[in-house]
Amino acid sequence: MSRPQSRPVVFIHGLWMHSSSWAPWLELFDSAGYQASAPGWPGDGVTPEATRKNPAALNNRGIAEVADHYAEFISTLPMPPVVIGHSFGGMIAQKLLGTGFASACVAIAPAQFKGVLTLPLVQLRNALPVLGRPWLRTKTWSHTAESYHRAFANAVSRTESDQLVADYAIPAPGRPLFQAGLANFVPRSEATVDTRSERGPLLMFAGGLDRTVPEATVRSAYRIQRRNPAVTELVVLADRGHSMPADHGWREIADTAVEFLARNL
Numbered sequence: 089m090s091r092p093q094s095r096p097v098v099f100i101h102g103l104w105m106h107s108s109s110w111a112p113w114l115e116l117f118d119s120a121g122y123q124a125s126a127p128g129w130p131g132d133g134v135t136p137e138a139t140r141k142n143p144a145a146l147n148n149r150g151i152a153e154v155a156d157h158y159a160e161f162i163s164t165l166p167m168p169p170v171v172i173g174h175s176f177g178g179m180i181a182q183k184l185l186g187t188g189f190a191s192a193c194v195a196i197a198p199a200q201f202k203g204v205l206t207l208p209l210v211q212l213r214n215a216l217p218v219l220g221r222p223w224l225r226t227k228t229w230s231h232t233a234e235s236y237h238r239a240f241a242n243a244v245s246r247t248e249s250d251q252l253v254a255d256y257a258i259p260a261p262g263r264p265l266f267q268a269g270l271a272n273f274v275p276r277s278e279a280t281v282d283t284r285s286e287r288g289p290l291l292m293f294a295g296g297l298d299r300t301v302p303e304a305t306v307r308s309a310y311r312i313q314r315r316n317p318a319v320t321e322l323v324v325l326a327d328r329g330h331s332m333p334a335d336h337g338w339r340e341i342a343d344t345a346v347e348f349l350a351r352n353l
Contacts, residue, residue, distance in 0.1 A: 095191070095353070096165045099126035100158060102175025102199065103260035104231055104240065106136040109252075109334040113172070113342055120346050122170070130157045136258050140230075143259035148226040150263045151278040155180045162189050170349060174333045175199055175301060176264050178292075179281065182313070185290060186282030192353055194345045196293040196333050197301040198309060199264070201281040202271035206308035210299045214239040219269055224262035231257060243297040243329030244336065252331055283312050289319035289352035293341060295328035319352050 097117050099110040110126040117124040130153060131146040133139035139146070158180060162169060171190040173181030178198025185193035200207065212219075218229050231240060233253050241249035264279075271279035290313055294306035303324055314320040323344060325332065333341055 093166050094121055094123040095167065096162075096169035097122045097124045098158065098162060098165075098169045098171050098190075099124065100171060100173035100177030100181050101126070101128070102173070102177040103264065104236070104257055105174070105334060106139060106256050106258045107132065108136060109256040112338060113333070116339075116342050117346070127158070127161050129154050131261075132258070136256055139258040143228040143230070146228050146259055146261045148263055149261040151176070151180065151183075151267050154264075155183050155278075158184060159187075159189050167191070170194070170353075172196070172345065173198065175330065176268075179268070179279065182281045182283075182290070185287050186285055188285070188287075190288065192288040192290070192349060194291045194293070194348070196341065197295055197298055197306060197330055198292065199268050199301055200271070200279075200305050200309060201268075202274075202277045202279045203281075203283075203312055204305060204308045205272065206304050208302045208304050211302050211305060214299055215265055215269065218262045218265045221262075225266045226263065228259035228261050230259045239299050239330070241329060241331035241335060242299055243295065243327060244331060248335060249331070252334055256334060283316055287316060287318050289348070290316075290321070291345060291348045292320070292322045293332070293344075294322065294324045295330060295332050296324060296326035297329045298332075300330040321348065 107126040107128040114124040168191040170192045171181040172194040174196045176199045178195035184190045237249035271277040294303040310322040
């Protein structure tokens with residue numbers, strides 16, 4: 089008698105973080121009975137160090153190319169997976185859910201998709217180092233340790249923030265930021281998410297101290313997603329910043345996601 093196959097879970101990182109940051113999540117989800125994997129973006133090196141040494145490999149990578157990259161990976165799996173994404177990975181995870189490539193989705197501080205009109209000043213200010221330099225549209229940009237702590241890991245100590253930089257930080261292509269920033273002015277924006285089609289359950293997380301994708305932005309996306317008749321839930325963690333899936337507080341988020349999936353799949 090053959091054993092039933094484990095449901096796959098695919099983790100998708102966002103800008104400035106390497107897929108190795110998902111390592112504790114992979115272990116937890118494997119122990120919970122899933123088959124977890126975290127393929128990187130096209131152009132990522134196999135390690136953060138390798139990615140830092142060759143940032144040009146990430147030049148001009150856009151949202152549609154990254155989404156297609158994950159869709160191609162998912163097509164090799166035995167069944168539609170759960171997709172779990174952070175930041176721009178959370179937007180891409182929602183794109184995959186809306187187009188039938190995923191059975192369920194967990195979006196952690198997801199970047200705004202076309203139709204989300206709430207963009208707090210702090211979010212625009214932290215995107216300005218890229219959006220204020222049009223030539224970065226086809227290039228990459230890297231946080232300094234100082235800017236990372238100010239914008240990305242502001243809810244943890246500087247010591248922990250610096251360790252996150254050392255362990256996981258990588259250059260990020262500028263193109264997705266320009267695409268998301270202009271999405272509401274572009275008819276066929278790659279930052280579009282199909283929120284109306286039949287889909288599986290969706291869980292969204294927002295951090296009350298997040299300065300990169302603030303709580304207000306995630307709430308705006310949630311209000312659009314909850315119009316879908318499928319299950320849509322939002323969890324707000326008041327004391328968390330944008331680094332929440334990789335910093336010391338990751339386990340609470342992961343346990344909540346496991347519980348949500350057990351309840352809705």
